[in-house]
Amino acid sequence: MKFLHTFQLYDFLDTLVSLFTAFVFGTLIGAERQYRQRSAGLRTNVLVSVGAAAFVDLGNHLTGTDGSVRVVAYVVSGIGFLGAGAIMKEGMNVRGLNTAATLWASAAVGACAGADLVAQSAAVTVFVLAGNTLLRPLVNAIDRIPLNVHSSEASYEIVVTTDGLRAAEIREALDERLEAAKYPVRETEVAYRSEDNVEIIATLVPLAVDAAELDRVAADLARMPGVRHATWNVSALE
Structure with a gap:
């Protein structure tokens, strides 16, 4: 079997670390989304993160850094299509933009993990969680400010x-x-x-x-x- 000739324990452990990292950080992002009862919750964000990590790790193992860079480009555009499915327009209102952006960010977390950049993956996770939680009071405060019809278009x-x-x-x-x-x-x-x-x-x-x-x-x-x-x-x- 070709598997017996191509299997290398070190590379396999490296892949497991990448996938586990993506799974953990994707779970953190997804748990917050699930708590907010968003359409893309825990499982979706985890799958996006792990999937991105798997693709980038595969490209890295097959052709090295150049391969992973090319895969990252396709991951970015592919998640864009996935996010578009979460966006809905109802009259003048647009829903799902934050959900789509969070999916995109989850893919970034997974891509960093797949590229063996565990610290960078953790940093992106922290900033994504901060954007979805710590900025919420500021958003609410801004939304409560009456629209100034004299100075606003x-x-x-x-x-x-x-x-x-x-x-x-x-x-x-x-x-x-x-x-x-x-x-x-x-x-x-x-x-x-x-x-x-x-x-x-x-x-x-x-x-x-x-x-x-x-x-x-x-x-x-x-x-x-x-x-x-x-x-x-x-x-x-x-």
């Missing part, structure tokens, strides 16, 4: 609810008032919920606006005959 929508018979008239009036306020419209969508319920949604070109001006535009439209409701919304840019 964001996505603004003006929504007017009317009936089907007056939809064209209201849409024209909406465009006229926004043009008078010097707010360019990126697109205007008319959503027919029913004959008596039509929503006209004007999305502005992302820029800083004066909230009071948009309040006046919405109030002016709300006074028009046939308009049931007029308001505006703001959301941060992606």
